[in-house]
Amino acid sequence: MTGLLNIVADPATFATVLRVMTPLLIAALGILISDRAGVFNLGMEGMMLTGALVGVLVSAWTGSAWLGLLAAVVAGGLMGALMAFAVNTLGANLIITGIALNLAASSGTTLGLFFATGDKGMSGALKSGVMPSIDLAVLGSIPVIGPFVSGHNVLTYGALLAVPLVSLMMARTAFGLRIRAVGVDPKAAATVGISVKLIQLKALILSGVLGGMAGAYLSMGYVSWFAQDMTAGRGFIAIAIEVMGMGTAWGTLAATVVIAIAETLAITMQTLGLPNELMQMIPYVVPIVILTIWTARGRAKRAALK
Amino acid sequence: MTDRRDDGERAAGPAPVVAFDHISKTYANGTVALRDVSFSIPARTIHAICGENGAGKSTLMKILFGLEGPTAGQVLLDGQPVSTATRDFAGRHGIGMVHQHFSLIPTLSVTENIILGHEPKKGVLIDRAAARAKVEALSQRYGLAVDPDAITGRLPVAAQQKVEILKALSRDTRVLILDEPTAVLSPPEINELFSRLRDLRDHGITILFISHKLNEVRSLAESVTVLRAGQVAGAARLADVPDNMIMQMVMGRPVEITRREPRQVTGEPLLVMSGVSLASRDPADRLRDIDLVIHPGEIVGVAGVDGSGQRGLVSLVTGAARPGAGSISFDGEDMAAASTERWRARGMAHLPSDRFTQGGVPALTLIENAIAGTDGDRRFQRGPFLRGGAISEAVAGMVEDYSVRALSIGERLDSLSGGNVQKLIAARELATEPRFLIADQPTRGIDVAAAAFIHKRIVDAAERGAAVLLVTADLDELLRLSDRVVVMFGGQITAVLANEAHLTPERLGPFMLGLEDMP
Numbered sequence: 138m139t140g141l142l143n144i145v146a147d148p149a150t151f152a153t154v155l156r157v158m159t160p161l162l163i164a165a166l167g168i169l170i171s172d173r174a175g176v177f178n179l180g181m182e183g184m185m186l187t188g189a190l191v192g193v194l195v196s197a198w199t200g201s202a203w204l205g206l207l208a209a210v211v212a213g214g215l216m217g218a219l220m221a222f223a224v225n226t227l228g229a230n231l232i233i234t235g236i237a238l239n240l241a242a243s244s245g246t247t248l249g250l251f252f253a254t255g256d257k258g259m260s261g262a263l264k265s266g267v268m269p270s271i272d273l274a275v276l277g278s279i280p281v282i283g284p285f286v287s288g289h290n291v292l293t294y295g296a297l298l299a300v301p302l303v304s305l306m307m308a309r310t311a312f313g314l315r316i317r318a319v320g321v322d323p324k325a326a327a328t329v330g331i332s333v334k335l336i337q338l339k340a341l342i343l344s345g346v347l348g349g350m351a352g353a354y355l356s357m358g359y360v361s362w363f364a365q366d367m368t369a370g371r372g373f374i375a376i377a378i379e380v381m382g383m384g385t386a387w388g389t390l391a392a393t394v395v396i397a398i399a400e401t402l403a404i405t406m407q408t409l410g411l412p413n414e415l416m417q418m419i420p421y422v423v424p425i426v427i428l429t430i431w432t433a434r435g436r437a438k439r440a441a442l443k
Numbered sequence: 444m445t446d447r448r449d450d451g452e453r454a455a456g457p458a459p460v461v462a463f464d465h466i467s468k469t470y471a472n473g474t475v476a477l478r479d480v481s482f483s484i485p486a487r488t489i490h491a492i493c494g495e496n497g498a499g500k501s502t503l504m505k506i507l508f509g510l511e512g513p514t515a516g517q518v519l520l521d522g523q524p525v526s527t528a529t530r531d532f533a534g535r536h537g538i539g540m541v542h543q544h545f546s547l548i549p550t551l552s553v554t555e556n557i558i559l560g561h562e563p564k565k566g567v568l569i570d571r572a573a574a575r576a577k578v579e580a581l582s583q584r585y586g587l588a589v590d591p592d593a594i595t596g597r598l599p600v601a602a603q604q605k606v607e608i609l610k611a612l613s614r615d616t617r618v619l620i621l622d623e624p625t626a627v628l629s630p631p632e633i634n635e636l637f638s639r640l641r642d643l644r645d646h647g648i649t650i651l652f653i654s655h656k657l658n659e660v661r662s663l664a665e666s667v668t669v670l671r672a673g674q675v676a677g678a679a680r681l682a683d684v685p686d687n688m689i690m691q692m693v694m695g696r697p698v699e700i701t702r703r704e705p706r707q708v709t710g711e712p713l714l715v716m717s718g719v720s721l722a723s724r725d726p727a728d729r730l731r732d733i734d735l736v737i738h739p740g741e742i743v744g745v746a747g748v749d750g751s752g753q754r755g756l757v758s759l760v761t762g763a764a765r766p767g768a769g770s771i772s773f774d775g776e777d778m779a780a781a782s783t784e785r786w787r788a789r790g791m792a793h794l795p796s797d798r799f800t801q802g803g804v805p806a807l808t809l810i811e812n813a814i815a816g817t818d819g820d821r822r823f824q825r826g827p828f829l830r831g832g833a834i835s836e837a838v839a840g841m842v843e844d845y846s847v848r849a850l851s852i853g854e855r856l857d858s859l860s861g862g863n864v865q866k867l868i869a870a871r872e873l874a875t876e877p878r879f880l881i882a883d884q885p886t887r888g889i890d891v892a893a894a895a896f897i898h899k900r901i902v903d904a905a906e907r908g909a910a911v912l913l914v915t916a917d918l919d920e921l922l923r924l925s926d927r928v929v930v931m932f933g934g935q936i937t938a939v940l941a942n943e944a945h946l947t948p949e950r951l952g953p954f955m956l957g958l959e960d961m962p
Contacts (some may be wrong), residue, residue, distance in 0.1 A: 307570055311562040317561050318548045325546040328510075329560030329610075347773030 151285050155293050156359060157404075158350040158397035160185065160365060161243055162296040165389045166303050167347030171217075171385055173307065175320035177387035179235025180220055181240030182372025184213045184345050188352025190246040193265040193363040202266030206292075206353045213349020215343035216242075221359050239372070246415035247365050260356075260363040268358045292354040297390075298353045299347070304386035316340055348372070377424035381431070392418065392427075399423040457489070458522030459483035460618055460649045461507065466516035468502050468673075473908050477513070478503040478673045489640065489650040489913040491664035491681075493657070493693055495748065495916070499673040501624050504620050504624070507651075508540045509533045534561070539611025545603055547610070549596025554578045556595050579705075581609050586642055591822055598660035601632045608801060610637075612648070612655065615782030619643065620651045625659055627726050637663050655693070655748050657686055657956045669693055690952045702942065703742075703902060706926055711775075713910040714760065714879060719769030721755045728755040728932045733769070737880070737910040742901070744915040752934035753914045754796075755850045757883050760912065762786040773879065787816070790878030794885050796914070805857035809849055812856050813838040813871050841870040846896070850951050861894040862893030869897055873904055880904050883914045918948040930954040 164181050171178035178184075188209035196205025216238060223229040251257045271294060273287040307313035315336050318326040323333040355371070356363045378396055382389030399419045407413055462483035468476045477499045493772045494500050497762040505511045507518060509532025517524045520536055533540065547556050554574050555912040563573040578591040585649035587605045589598075597605055604624065611619055621640075625633045640663065644650055654660050660667055662680055668678045669692040677692035714737040729752035733754075737743045745753055758764035759771060762783035771779045773789055781789075795801035803812040814834055817823055823834050838852050845866045849859055854866060865885070872880070882901055901924060905911045915921050919930060922942060930951060938954040940946055953959040 182548075309571070310567055311564060311569055314555055314559060314562060314569065315549060315553070318555075321548045321550050322546075325548055326548045326559070328533075328540075328542075330534050331560050332530075 138191060138428045148285050149252070149402060151391035152289065153404060154394075154397045154401045155289055157400045158393050159290065159293045159296045159376055160354050160359065160371055161375050161396060162390065162393040163299065163347050163351035163354065164372055165357070165378040165393060166296075166386060166440075167344040167351070168375055168379040169382070169384060169389055170305065170307075170316065170340050170347070171344040171387065172379060173336050174316045176224060176231060176337045176341055177235070178217070178341060178344045178348070179217065179218065180238030180242075181235075181344070181348050181375055182368055182370070183239040184216045184348030185352035185355065185368045185372050186239075186242045186246050186366070187216060188213045188349030189356035189367055190249055190260075190352075190363050191349070192353035193260050193263060193356045194249070196357060197260075197263040200266070201205065202268050202357055205266055205357060206268065206350065209349040209350070209353035210346050211337075213344045213345035213347070213352065215345070216348070217343070217345025218338065220345070221334075221338040221341040225337055241390055244367055246363075250363060250365070258365050263362075265361065265363075266310060267361045268354065284347060290354070290358045292350065292358050295350075300386050300390045307386065312336075312339070312401070351373055351375075374421075378427065381424060381427055395427070458519070460486045460521060461651075462519040462522070463503070463507075464517050464519055464524075466503070466506065466513045466518070468499075468506065468511070469514045473871055476673055477506075479516070480517075480670070480673070480675055482668050482675055482678055483519075484651065486649050487644055487647055488666065489652055489664045489833065490646050491652045491654060491660040492816050493653075493655060493660060493667055493689065494676075495655065495693060498670040500670055501622070502673075503670070504540070504622060504651070504653060507618075508538060508620060509536075531560075534614050537615050537617040538620065539616040539618070541607050541611050541622065542625055543622040543624075543626060543683065545607045547595050547603060547607055548592075551595055552591070553589050553593050553595055553598075553606050553929070554591040556606060557581070557613050559610075561614060577613070578609065581613060585586075585609070585612060585646065586639060600627045601629075601635075604628070604636070611645075616648065618649045618651065619879075620653070622653045623655075624652075625654070633659070643746065649920075653958065656811035657689060657693075658958050660689075661686070673746055674947050677903030678745060686953075686958065689950070690949070690956070692862060692958075693952075702922060702944070703924055703926075706740060707877075708738040708741045708926065710738065710841035712738045713774055714912075715772045716759070716772055719759065719766045719771060721759060721764060721768045723755060723764075726934075728752065728758070729771050729936050730759070730766075732757045733936055735929065735936065737879075737912060739908045740905055740908055742905050742911040742913055744928045745912065746919040746921050746955055747916075747931035748919065748955055749916060751931040751955075753883075753931060755934065756931070757881060757912075757914060759795075760786070760879075760881060761791065786879075790875070792875055792880050794854040794865075794870040794880070794888065795882040796880045798864050798868055799857070803856050803864060805855065807856060808837045809842065809847075809852045809854055809856060809867060810834060810857075812869060813841055813852075815871070819898070841874060842867070845870040845900075845947055860889075865897060866893060867888050875901055876907065877904065877909050880911045881914070882911065884916065885913070886915075886920060891954060894920075922946065932957045932960075 160296050164185055168178050168181055191212040192205040192209035195208035196202045198319055199205070220234055220238060223234045247257055250260060254260055254262050255264060269289050270288055270290050271287035307317065315326065315331050319331065319333050319336045327333055352368065355367055374396060378392045403417050403419045458471065463480050466480045467478055470476060486950055492500050502511070506513050509527045509529065512528035518527055519525070525536065529925060533558065551559070558574045563570040563577065574861060575591050582589055587609055589602060589605050589609065595603060598606070600699050604627065624636060640650055646892050652660070652664055664681060666680045667689065668677070669676045669689065671693065679689070679771065714732055716735040719730060719733040721728065723729050730752050733756065735746055745752055745756065755764065759766055762781050766779055777790070778786065801807050810859065816821055822837070823830055834850065841851055842849060847863045847866045847870065849863060885897050885901065898920070901911060901913070902920060925942045928940045928942050928946065928951070929936050
């Protein structure tokens with residue numbers, strides 16, 4: 138028991154939670170934007186994976202982690218645009234398009250890695266960049282709290298800053314209002330002269346930009362290399378998180394914290410000698426349990442209304 | 444019929460706000476929705492547009508609202524020809540529309556709904572203070588009180604309609620179209636709406652009021668244009684014409700009707716509904732206090748303008764809905780909570796109004812459509828396997844009996860004409876020798892020969908002792924087949940009439956339009 142307490146009170150544990158949170162939060166916010174616009178981005182996993190590879194390659198070629206991030210973000214945005222084109226212009230099914238993007242990204246990144254390095258598994262041979270960590274000079278020197286708040290990756294701060302920004306965009310800008318209108322009733326939105334396709338295109342590009350950023354964090358922050366299928370289902374966990382967050386940015390943050398704590402427990406409690414496999418189940422079991430409870434409660438509420 | 448074209452021109456002075464000039468509209472599938480429609484609407488008036496469903500009212504309003512373009516002819520605003528069907532046409536020309544099914548987003552606030560598409564901005568953000576002020580100003584100017592911060596979907600329907608009107612007025616609107624706005628309102632709410640609309644007219648807004656309820660048209664509008672079958676059937680100032688003349692324009696000329704030999708029905712009724720009500724999200728499906736009996740061998744025809752509750756009535760006796768109150772019994776058995784399966788097991792057969800979404804599956808073959816619903820039938824099934832030979836033989840028999848014209852029974856259903864599809868569905872439904880037949884618009888949109896054939900089969904079923912519920916918008920068909928006629932209006936039965944020689948469409952009209960009520 139004291140072992141557990143030590144883990145919880147350790148700034149290192151807190152840092153782990155933030156590290157785990159960062160890609161999930163960015164990706165979930167990306168899904169949120171697409172979901173509210175009525176074009177659920179099921180291709181998030183593929184966008185993250187593509188962003189992760191492109192970031193590593195471009196940072197290795199240019200020697201700049203920031204240029205790597207920029208390239209990852211552009212790649213994600215292009216994938217979002219491709220998804221919008223397939224769905225809205227060509228009339229493809231949204232779900233199938235998302236799955237297709239994921240499958241294409243999985244093998245496409247392996248192929249890209251092979252062409253760039255001659256290796257199909259890892260990019261270890263490349264000298265790729267890492268996004269810097271930031272020391273908050275004054276805050277960092279505060280006793281007790283300092284070690285908790287300072288010294289994290291720039292994208293971690295970026296992810297946390299994205300929460301109020303996305304919230305503000307959805308609630309207070311014309312673009313956010315139109316996204317919310319289009320997602321609920323595209324026909325009604327069209328009668329006031331809104332172009333539904335344009336709003337959905339913009340929403341998916343933005344969603345892809347965030348996906349590329351989440352991927353870049355994985356390969357240039359979380360670790361410093363690209364590995365085959367390194368997203369390991371985070372794009373799908375982000376989907377579960379977005380649903381748990383009930384389509385709001387702050388709800389998504391709360392859900393991300395819960396999942397990240399569960400995942401951190403899974404990592405750190407392996408040191409306590411509990412069965413590894415049992416711990417690794419936690420991040421997957423938690424969303425299932427929470428979503429089951431919420432769905433059941435929603436049903437009960439609707440039934441009570443009748 | 445009247446000197447309608449001269450109406451606008453005779454009034455000297457400014458050009459009429461809206462003028463339709465020889466508008467025709469033919470859809471890609473060949474349906475002619477409008478044929479050479481010309482009339483004009485003077486400024487600052489309330490003008491009603493009347494007509495039955497399918498008369499072309501909605502198409503004409505879609506053209507004026509800019510959602511569709513005409514095939515021929517043009518729309519003139521203030522005497523100037525304009526090209527419709529361009530992006531944001533209505534917004535740019537100050538035309539607002541209150542849709543029958545509101546175009547509001549339920550999850551947004553009242554203010555958000557009203558500013559949507561033309562949001563006032565301060566930097567990158569929406570200027571919420573300006574938006575709120577705008578809504579309050581609109582609300583005050585036109586006397587339409589709403590809470591700007593309420594979530595729209597949580598408001599009662601009458602309040603949502605106010606929001607819809609404010610939204611339609613929010614962009615310097617001078618022409619306001621209202622499509623059947625009273626369908627969702629109670630009588631006091633209707634009075635309130637009408638006095639608000641008169642205020643709007645006094646503020647200089649020209650109002651187009653689309654309705655099929657003559658009493659409402661008379662109490663609100665100054666002039667009326669009647670459309671029938673895509674053409675202008677007449678136009679008049681309401682002060683100048685009596686009700687029955689407008690009705691004549693709406694319904695068209697009476698047709699010679701050959702009635703079926705009257706039958707004496709005896710014995711106990713088969714279907715008994717008493718005090719039945721039905722709650723529904725769609726007001727057109729709601730029913731109130733329905734009493735209806737049908738005897739074996741009797742054809743009861745249901746008349747009424749579309750959306751008067753017919754769909755709700757059919758859903759109750761086919762097991763698609765459960766009544767909120769009242770009782771339904773069939774052959775003495777309580778069927779209020781019966782499923783479709785149970786209704787069918789008791790001998791119910793159903794010719795649905797929409798033959799391609801409810802009657803059959805367009806992409807399946809004639810064979811598959813003809814045996815739909817027979818699963819478990821030993822003739823067609825052995826263990827889990829279908830008996831192809833026996834099925835083909837039975838379906839070929841049906842196709843021959845009902846003279847369905849098809850190249851082969853292996854064809855897709857949607858390769859057939861409407862009349863042949865309906866004959867196949869009739870063959871399937873009547874093959875079961877039903878005790879209770881529901882024929883919902885059985886001959887809508889099919890050719891005369893096929894219609895006559897289906898009429899004969901319906902009469903045959905009744906003569907074999909089936910109780911028949913015939914729902915139809917075709918009054919000719921109604922009077923041809925029915926032994927008894929019930930008229931529905933606003934979810935209630937407003938009249939029950941024996942189908943005798945003096946019963947004419949003119950006699951039914953006032954009940955169908957809610958002008959008269961039989962206690």
